Amino acid sequence: MLQPIDLTKQIPLKTTLGCGVLDGFLRGGLPCGIITELTGEAAAGKTQLVLQSLLTVQLPRSEGGLDGKAVYIYTEGKPPVERLQSILTNRFNGRPDINLANVLIEERPITTPEDLLRSVRQLEALLEREAVVPIATAAAAAGSRVADAATLSRRVVRLLVIDSVARVFRDAGESDEPQVQQLHRRAAQLFGLTALLKGIKGGGGAGSRPAPLVSSGRRVLPALGLAWANCVNCRLFVARHEAGNGGVVRSLQVVFAPHLPHSYCCFKVDQQGIQGLLDEAAEQGSALRRHLD
Amino acid sequence: MLRQEVVTMPLPPHLRNKLLSAGFTNASELERCGGPVALARETGMTPEEAHEVLQLLGERLPAGSDWRAGAVSAATLLEAHLAAPRIVTMCRDLDELLGGGVATGQVTEFCGVPGIGKTQLGMQLAINVQVPAALAGAQGQAVYVDTEGSFMVERCADIAEGAVRHITAMAEKQAASGRPALAEGFRSGAVVFNVASLLRGIFYFRIHDYTEQLALINMLPRFLQQYPQIRLVVFDSITFHFRQDFTDMSQRTRVATLMAQQLIATAQTYGVAVVLMNQVTTKVMEDGSSKLVPALGESWGHAASTRVMLHWGVHDNERHAALFKSPHLPPGNVAFTVTADGVRGMPRGSRGGAGLANR
Numbered sequence: 347m348l349q350p351i352d353l354t355k356q357i358p359l360k361t362t363l364g365c366g367v368l369d370g371f372l373r374g375g376l377p378c379g380i381i382t383e384l385t386g387e388a389a390a391g392k393t394q395l396v397l398q399s400l401l402t403v404q405l406p407r408s409e410g411g412l413d414g415k416a417v418y419i420y421t422e423g424k425p426p427v428e429r430l431q432s433i434l435t436n437r438f439n440g441r442p443d444i445n446l447a448n449v450l451i452e453e454r455p456i457t458t459p460e461d462l463l464r465s466v467r468q469l470e471a472l473l474e475r476e477a478v479v480p481i482a483t484a485a486a487a488a489g490s491r492v493a494d495a496a497t498l499s500r501r502v503v504r505l506l507v508i509d510s511v512a513r514v515f516r517d518a519g520e521s522d523e524p525q526v527q528q529l530h531r532r533a534a535q536l537f538g539l540t541a542l543l544k545g546i547k548g549g550g551g552a553g554s555r556p557a558p559l560v561s562s563g564r565r566v567l568p569a570l571g572l573a574w575a576n577c578v579n580c581r582l583f584v585a586r587h588e589a590g591n592g593g594v595v596r597s598l599q600v601v602f603a604p605h606l607p608h609s610y611c612c613f614k615v616d617q618q619g620i621q622g623l624l625d626e627a628a629e630q631g632s633a634l635r636r637h638l639d
Numbered sequence: 640m641l642r643q644e645v646v647t648m649p650l651p652p653h654l655r656n657k658l659l660s661a662g663f664t665n666a667s668e669l670e671r672c673g674g675p676v677a678l679a680r681e682t683g684m685t686p687e688e689a690h691e692v693l694q695l696l697g698e699r700l701p702a703g704s705d706w707r708a709g710a711v712s713a714a715t716l717l718e719a720h721l722a723a724p725r726i727v728t729m730c731r732d733l734d735e736l737l738g739g740g741v742a743t744g745q746v747t748e749f750c751g752v753p754g755i756g757k758t759q760l761g762m763q764l765a766i767n768v769q770v771p772a773a774l775a776g777a778q779g780q781a782v783y784v785d786t787e788g789s790f791m792v793e794r795c796a797d798i799a800e801g802a803v804r805h806i807t808a809m810a811e812k813q814a815a816s817g818r819p820a821l822a823e824g825f826r827s828g829a830v831v832f833n834v835a836s837l838l839r840g841i842f843y844f845r846i847h848d849y850t851e852q853l854a855l856i857n858m859l860p861r862f863l864q865q866y867p868q869i870r871l872v873v874f875d876s877i878t879f880h881f882r883q884d885f886t887d888m889s890q891r892t893r894v895a896t897l898m899a900q901q902l903i904a905t906a907q908t909y910g911v912a913v914v915l916m917n918q919v920t921t922k923v924m925e926d927g928s929s930k931l932v933p934a935l936g937e938s939w940g941h942a943a944s945t946r947v948m949l950h951w952g953v954h955d956n957e958r959h960a961a962l963f964k965s966p967h968l969p970p971g972n973v974a975f976t977v978t979a980d981g982v983r984g985m986p987r988g989s990r991g992g993a994g995l996a997n998r
Contacts, residue, residue: 348855350782350842354835356792373793380788572931575753576879576918579789602754605794607979 361505362410363395364402364437367622368598371611375402375410378504380604381577383511386584391596391615395584396507397430398619401437403505404444414504419452419465421513427451433619448501462514466506473503511574579604595623645669654692657682669693720744724777726768726871726912728760729805730984732973736962737945743777743870743912746902746942748877749960750917750933751949756958756977757916758789759798760949761873763982764914766795766802768871769840771830773821774809779870780840782862784855786879790843799837801980806832842866849880853894856901863909870911877915878934892938899942915943940964957985 360374369375376382376399384392400418405411418425431446438444456462575581580603589595599610612623643666645658661682663669669692672678679689725740734740741747741764751757765783770776783790807825814822824830842862846852863869877898885891906913918934933939933946940946946964951957952974961972974985 348844348846348851348858350844353792353795353838353841353843358791358793377791380791572752572919572921573882576882576934578753579787581754604758604789605791 359412360410361399361403361412361414362405363620363622364398364405365613365620365622367624368611368613368620369410371598371609371622373605376505377580377605378412380579382580382582383578384582384584385601387586390584390586391613391620392584393426393509394429394615394620395598396509397426397433398437399505400430400449400507401434401444404448404501406443412504413501415448415450415501416505416507417450417452417469417503419456419462419506419508421456421462421508421510425451432617436618450503456514459514462508462511469503469506515574580606648695650692650695654684654688657684658692723910724772724779724870726764726777727770728763728975728982729767729802730973730975730982732984733960733975733982736960736968736971736973737947738965738968741871741912741914742945744907744910745944746899746906746913746915747945747947748915748917748933748943749947749949750919752919752931752951755949755951756975756982757949758875759794759977760982761875761914761916762790762795762798763802764871764912765841765873766799766837766981768912769832769837770802770806771821771824771832773813773818773824773830774806777870780842780866780868781871781873782842782844782859782869784844784846784852784872784874786846786852786874786876788845789875790845792838795838795841796834797979798981799834801978802837803833804980842869846880849885849894852880853898856898856905859901859905860908863905863911867909869909871914872905872911873914873916875916876918878918881935882918888936892936895935895939895942899939902942903944919948 358374359378360369360372360376361378362369362375363372384395386392396418400416402410403412403414403416406413420426427446430449434444434446452465454461454465456465581601582603583599583601585597585599587595587597595612596615597610597612600606600608614621614623645655645664645666648655648666650658658669663672663682669678672681675686675689675693678684678693679686682689684692723743725734725738725742727734727740728737737747749757749760761783765781768777768779768781770778772778810822810825813819821830825832844855846855859872881891881895885894902913902915905911919931920934921929922932923929931950933948943964944966945962945968948961948963950959950961952959955974957974958976959972959974962968962970976983976985
């Protein structure tokens with residue numbers, strides 16, 4: 347018989363983004379157990395955000411991480427490993443516990459929805475195998491009272507990033523199928539993917555095309571439509587804006603989330619990766635305010 | 640049925656006459672007589688005959704045996720309907736739209752686009768069902784069936800905190816107007832209404848596919864018998880797993896119809912409010928235009944007796960609830976908000992023309 351879960355014992359698990367401002371904005375970071383979608387124009391900063399999260403998830407619990415590994419499925423060609431390495435060097439230099447070995451990158455090209463579904467299913471099998479190990483290790487450790495037994499346990503995958511989902515589904519469908527049937531089939535595939543993703547414990551992130559908000563001064567529209575929107579639990583919109591002094595300001599906005607109000611946070615991208623900006627520091631002119639308020 | 644009269648019971652005539660001669664006129668009197676031996680003594684039946692009569696009280700009558708035995712009067716039904724507890728949403732306009740709140744004993748559906756507030760409303764109802772009877776609350780518990788993973792406990796705790804503040808304030812108001820019982824109950828600890836108790840009052844299930852969903856619906860009657868304080872069952876959402884596990888649409892319709900029948904029966908039998916959150920989908924019309932309709936198709940439309948569409952306002956940026964199906968209420972459209980404390984009504988002075996008349 348199915349058993350209810352005791353809510354008073356639920357501890358919401360989140361992974362830090364490595365920045366106090368962004369973590370505060372997200373009430374702790376990227377949540378486990380739900381699908382968070384990062385949507386935005388090309389070059390808005392989505393990939394930068396997820397690259398940073400591939401590293402911050404490896405941080406220990408005491409620093410807001412999940413002590414975990416990450417899986418990165420990149421669908422737009424060659425994964426930006428050099429950039430990942432550069433953030434690692436500049437931001438986490440000298441830390442042995444944060445390294446590229448803890449980031450598993452899907453090597454095979456993912457171009458069709460079937461490829462993506464297959465990859466995620468195989469990942470599911472891998473996670474199931476791994477899930478058994480830490481429990482066994484911890485039990486053995488308790489028995490033998492080894493003080494640093496925790497470090498002996500293998501890391502488990504705690505973050506899955508798909509960058510991006512839209513790329514794979516955008517071109518799906520044979521040209522001789524009627525339009526409506528194509529839409530139905532695509533919707534079915536999207537839901538199938540989500541069901542798989544939601545069955546996997548651990549955070550998930552996906553980049554996709556724009557949401558109905560403003561970026562670079564233009565209104566932008568969603569790709570993948572309503573069916574996909576129904577699949578994600580939390581949608582965050584990443585945008586870039588021209589600042590008053592000629593520079594660029596980026597914003598991260600909550601479009602919808604069960605635990606967050608409609609709000610936004612500015613951030614910048616530099617060699618060290620992503621850094622959130624407090625409101626005062628984001629004084630870049632009224633043009634930005636008009637878009638976001 | 641305790642009101643069943645002896646004259647309508649399908650008994651052999653000689654037994655019926657013995658009951659009537661002994662002064663028994665209805666089933667509740669038979670229940671009170673204290674067992675087959677006592678009944679036999681009072682009526683002059685043999686113990687076996689008395690046992691057979693009492694057995695009949697617990698049995699369902701076969702179809703067609705005597706329709707009066709299975710019927711109740713409309714007056715009785717109306718009494719029951721008016722007395723049945725309702726679950727408030729804490730948005731007064733929305734409660735009025737629903738006739739006082741979400742009704743128990745029925746299936747109510749809320750559908751809407753992602754982000755409109757379905758999960759927020761589901762969580763709010765799961766908290767509000769626990770409001771004490773002294774404040775006209777249902778004073779019950781809730782089952783929350785999470786099929787999408789949108790239920791986040793920290794948000795539910797926020798909503799619980801907001802409810803505690805709201806209810807405490809109402810208890811103080813009652814005390815100030817001469818009814819201090821509830822406020823004293825809170826102070827003395829006799830009545831518990833805090834975040835921990837509210838979270839414990841929600842039986843939370845996480846469902847990962849449609850077979851789990853169907854298994855849970857099958858198990859629900861037993862669960863409700865085990866925990867009779869439950870007055871609300873929320874499915875958030877009822878649709879999600881049905882949109883991708885089926886390739887055969889007619890099979891999906893059959894399964895959905897069966898699910899609907901079970902939910903209606905469960906709501907009626909146990910007097911609980913079954914609340915279904917539904918997604919919306921785009922329907923392409925014949926002329927090529929498209930509109931948003933509740934998911935799962937037209938045959939699903941019969942599942943809920945009351946259906947509400949949550950949507951963003953056409954003329955404003957507010958959240959709206961539009962009642963489009965109800966057994967006895969007129970259609971209507973009201974605005975509501977979602978604050979840090981949960982679902983609430985619009986702030987005073989900003990209720991636009993889209994509300995109910997005279998508000």
